[in-house]
Amino acid sequence: xxxxxxxxxxxxxxxxxxxxxxxxxxxxxxxxxxxxxxxxxxxxxxxxxxxxxxxxxxxxxxxxxxxxxxxxxxxxxxxxxxxxxxxxxxxxxxxxxxxxxxxxxxxxxxxxxxxxxxxxxxxxxxxxxxxxxxxxxxxxxxxxxxxxxxxxxxxxxxxxxxxxxxxxxxxxxxxxxxxxxxxxxxxxxxxxxxxxxxxxxxxxxxxxxxxxxxxxxxxxxxxxxxxxxxxxxxxxxxxxxxxxxxxxxxxxxxxxxxxxxxxxxxxxxxxxxxxxxxxxxxxxxxxxxxxxxxxxxxxxxxxxxxxxxxxxxxxxxxxxxxxxxxxxxxxxxxxxxxxxxxxxxxxxxxxxxxxxxxxxxxxxxxxxxxxxxxxxxxxxxxxxxxxxxxxxxxxxxxxxxxxxxxxxxxxxxxxxxxxxxxxxxxxxxxxxxxxxxxxxxxxxxxxxxxxxxxxxxxxxxxxxxxxxxxxxxxxxxxxxxxxxxxxxxxxxxxxxxxxxxxxxxxxxxxxxxxxxxxxxxxxxxxxxxxxxxxxxxxxxxxxxxxxxxxxxxxxxxxxxxxxxxxxxxxxxxxxxxxxxxxxxxxxxxxxxxxxxxxxxxxxxxxxxxxxxxxxxxxxxxxxxxxxxxxxxxxxxxxxxxxxxxxxxxxxxxxxxxxxxxxxxxxxxxxxxxxxxxxxxxxxxxxxxxxxxxxxxxxxxxxxxxxxxxxxxxxxxxxxxxxxxxxxxxxxxxxxxxxxxxxxxxxxxxxxxxxxxxxxxxxxxxxxxxxxxxxxxxxxxxxxxxxxxxxxxxxxxxxxxxxxxxxxxxxxxxxxxxxxxxxxxxxxxxxxxxxxxxxxxxxxxxxxxxxxxxx
Numbered sequence: 001x002x003x004x005x006x007x008x009x010x011x012x013x014x015x016x017x018x019x020x021x022x023x024x025x026x027x028x029x030x031x032x033x034x035x036x037x038x039x040x041x042x043x044x045x046x047x048x049x050x051x052x053x054x055x056x057x058x059x060x061x062x063x064x065x066x067x068x069x070x071x072x073x074x075x076x077x078x079x080x081x082x083x084x085x086x087x088x089x090x091x092x093x094x095x096x097x098x099x100x101x102x103x104x105x106x107x108x109x110x111x112x113x114x115x116x117x118x119x120x121x122x123x124x125x126x127x128x129x130x131x132x133x134x135x136x137x138x139x140x141x142x143x144x145x146x147x148x149x150x151x152x153x154x155x156x157x158x159x160x161x162x163x164x165x166x167x168x169x170x171x172x173x174x175x176x177x178x179x180x181x182x183x184x185x186x187x188x189x190x191x192x193x194x195x196x197x198x199x200x201x202x203x204x205x206x207x208x209x210x211x212x213x214x215x216x217x218x219x220x221x222x223x224x225x226x227x228x229x230x231x232x233x234x235x236x237x238x239x240x241x242x243x244x245x246x247x248x249x250x251x252x253x254x255x256x257x258x259x260x261x262x263x264x265x266x267x268x269x270x271x272x273x274x275x276x277x278x279x280x281x282x283x284x285x286x287x288x289x290x291x292x293x294x295x296x297x298x299x300x301x302x303x304x305x306x307x308x309x310x311x312x313x314x315x316x317x318x319x320x321x322x323x324x325x326x327x328x329x330x331x332x333x334x335x336x337x338x339x340x341x342x343x344x345x346x347x348x349x350x351x352x353x354x355x356x357x358x359x360x361x362x363x364x365x366x367x368x369x370x371x372x373x374x375x376x377x378x379x380x381x382x383x384x385x386x387x388x389x390x391x392x393x394x395x396x397x398x399x400x401x402x403x404x405x406x407x408x409x410x411x412x413x414x415x416x417x418x419x420x421x422x423x424x425x426x427x428x429x430x431x432x433x434x435x436x437x438x439x440x441x442x443x444x445x446x447x448x449x450x451x452x453x454x455x456x457x458x459x460x461x462x463x464x465x466x467x468x469x470x471x472x473x474x475x476x477x478x479x480x481x482x483x484x485x486x487x488x489x490x491x492x493x494x495x496x497x498x499x500x501x502x503x504x505x506x507x508x509x510x511x512x513x514x515x516x517x518x519x520x521x522x523x524x525x526x527x528x529x530x531x532x533x534x535x536x537x538x539x540x541x542x543x544x545x546x547x548x549x550x551x552x553x554x555x556x557x558x559x560x561x562x563x564x565x566x567x568x569x570x571x572x573x574x575x576x577x578x579x580x581x582x583x584x585x586x587x588x589x590x591x592x593x594x595x596x597x598x599x600x601x602x603x604x605x606x607x608x609x610x611x612x613x614x615x616x617x618x619x620x621x622x623x624x625x626x627x628x629x630x631x632x633x634x635x636x637x638x639x640x641x642x643x644x645x646x647x648x649x650x651x652x653x654x655x656x657x658x659x660x661x662x663x664x665x666x667x668x669x670x671x672x673x674x675x676x677x678x679x680x681x682x683x684x685x686x687x688x689x690x691x692x693x694x695x696x697x698x699x700x701x702x703x704x705x706x707x708x709x710x711x712x713x714x715x716x717x718x719x720x721x722x723x724x725x726x727x728x729x730x731x732x733x734x735x736x737x738x739x740x741x742x743x744x745x746x747x748x749x750x751x752x753x754x755x756x757x758x759x760x761x762x763x764x765x766x767x768x769x770x771x772x773x774x775x776x777x778x779x780x781x782x783x784x785x786x787x788x789x790x791x792x793x794x795x796x797x798x799x800x801x802x803x804x805x806x807x808x809x810x811x812x813x814x815x816x817x818x819x820x821x822x823x824x825x826x827x828x829x830x831x832x833x834x835x836x837x838x839x840x841x842x843x844x845x846x847x848x849x850x851x852x853x854x
Contacts (some may be wrong), residue, residue: 036425041078099147114285149219196267200256208228210228224261319385412605415434457683476573479575502536505539512552513598620636752769837850
């Protein structure tokens with residue numbers, strides 16, 4: 001008998017009197033997770049329960065006895081603390097923000113940020129790693145800065161897996177279910193109190209979706225949930241696990257995120273004019289925005305496309321194409337056959353949107369390509385990653401040189417107040433004031449770090465390291481108890497690590513390219529370094545491998561096997577079940593953060609940034625963000641940015657480089673103490689690190705860049721296209737159709753530069769061209785010279801363009817163009833001519849297939 005059909009369901013919530021209702025108000029705004037006074041308020045309720053609930057105040061309030069809650073009203077100290085925190089939250093929500101000051105409150109921009117995962121806090125486990133943590137930090141800084149932005153994601157019943165290690169050190173996974181009614185979530189309801197829902201009908205699937213809200217300061221995050229009784233069992237599983245299941249499950253999740261996300265916002269009365277796709281998972285949203293515009297305004301696909309593309313932003317995080325979602329045509333047919341017909345597209349035209357070469361039927365449908373083609377602004381997440389991404393996707397824009405591809409970079413950052421320890425924050429307030437809290441991007445404020453007395457900065461670092469060692473010992477003891485270790489073995493957990501010893505941290509996803517065991521290629525040499533009686537070293541590891549990644553799991557097993565050897569037992573620890581709580585302890589407590597990816601496979605990396613805000617130092621391969629962060633005096637670089645083809649040789653070279661750095665520089669540097677026991681040269685490096693890295697690698701700077709370089713220009717172009725009843729959008733679509741139809745007749749008859757073989761630097765060189773335009777009006781084309789220094793293969797590197805604006809008709813559709821180029825650098829130069837369409841309002845317009853070189 002199915003008893004679930006006979007159940008009458010209701011929700012039990014804490015009964016809080018008027019005096020205590022502020023507790024619930026604070027608990028349901030994730031703002032508390034980056035406000036130390038709020039965290040201390042909840043810890044004050046019950047310290048053990050706070051730990052047992054993974055720091056979840058909503059669950060705590062549900063567990064505490066009603067009599068305990070009632071007794072709080074008579075605790076004057078607690079009530080004063082609660083009033084202070086509640087007032088802080090109210091002040092935070094009411095204060096004038098950076099965005100209001102910058103835009104004078106006049107901007108009508110409404111942005112929506114879509115991501116497959118959001119890492120806001122360990123109590124809300126709907127994230128797996130770096131992508132989600134970055135998304136969470138993005139929302140937090142958007143709240144701090146006052147951006148008119150909402151988040152959209154999925155609410156996973158089981159989230160990402162939890163990790164434990166067996167006796168042999170092998171990673172095991174389990175999937176505890178999230179109880180949504182005991183998380184800082186609220187179910188969105190309509191005016192009658194009925195849960196708000198949307199419906200999706202794709203191919204053979206038809207299912208309903210509920211919408212939950214997480215309040216992140218000023219920013220609402222909406223999470224979609226298919227685990228509803230009215231859905232069939234298979235559809236209820238769509239939001240079961242993050243990155244679980246097969247390709248069909250993945251495409252369903254991405255339909256839900258992109259198309260369902262747009263529909264959910266509409267159901268809430270939110271119509272964004274700028275949509276940010278955090279990775280290609282959400283790219284289907286662009287198609288839904290186009291469809292809605294077609295239906296609402298009665299326009300064609302190409303006309304709606306111009307408007308929607310202008311208002312889309314895409315961020316790619318992946319430096320290898322294998323890490324991007326690709327779907328076979330058959331799967332697209334299964335779920336999008338009806339949908340693409342409603343867009344007015346043929347099957348080939350629809351599939352071409354997801355292919356670098358739309359005419360190649362062998363190409364799979366790539367979500368990153370779809371996002372690139374339907375976004376007006378696209379970026380990688382570090383300068384190096386921008387270069388790598390342009391190489392990856394250059395075939396999407398085959399006629400453009402790499403440096404001119406419409407794919408830039410905005411380097412990641414971290415949310416300062418989430419990741420900085422209370423010890424360090426208190427010290428900074430004493431010597432820097434509070435401006436760094438309001439504006440962590442102010443270089444002048446961070447320069448004051450030099451004024452902090454060395455002794456005080458060192459005491460703060462020691463306190464953070466001691467806290468980390470205490471935490472590691474406690475977690476190791478819990479791990480040993482779980483696997484049935486002996487009483488003696490459990491007792492040894494109290495002796496591992498030393499709060500006075502140089503501590504190295506390595507924690508991240510255990511993918512093979514991150515090379516978690518690079519430090520262990522020469523165990524004898526490593527043992528000499530770690531067990532040096534005068535200058536000992538210890539290492540703390542943490543991290544998860546994907547459940548299907550056997551090679552990554554093997555790396556974890558090796559580390560655990562090595563840590564069990566007698567000579568490493570007190571010096572190497574692996575902390576299981578890596579999450580945001582473990583990450584906070586590590587980045588706040590380690591002296592050195594080790595990062596060993598194979599360049600250029602680390603798109604950005606943010607863990608090392610978090611370490612810098614806590615006075616820790618980075619030792620890293622020059623990859624991702626460290627290429628921009630490393631300045632020679634603020635940490636250490638492993639190698640000089642070399643890229644190797646032989647990975648085994650690379651591992652040998654770079655592992656030796658790590659040992660050399662430790663033996664010759666880092667360890668002696670740490671233990672070089674004055675008579676007062678303070679390592680002044682080490683502290684000088686700490687100060688250089690904080691001064692150079694903290695104002696740059698924060699999400700406040702990052703979100704300000706997105707606002708200035710992506711969101712605001714996107715909104716402005718979107719508005720330009722929709723004003724006057726879509727006049728410019730309709731004109732642009734008609735102009736493109738007319739121009740592209742005439743384009744096959746356009747040809748370059750001649751291009752020349754009037755120059756001797758050698759000219760003096762600074763010379764102006766006349767250039768000219770003869771171009772046949774046929775019936776195309778001359779004002780509809782741009783003719784430009786493209787020139788620059790040649791590399792060893794005869795290709796122009798870092799070329800510049802100059803318009804040839806002097807135009808002379810030569811009759812019969814032929815025109816003469818002329819201009820000058822300035823030779824500003826010495827060396828061998830090259831010159832080419834290019835012709836592309838030019839719109840009278842929007843200027844040069846490039847689309848693949850409509851650019852000529854000569």
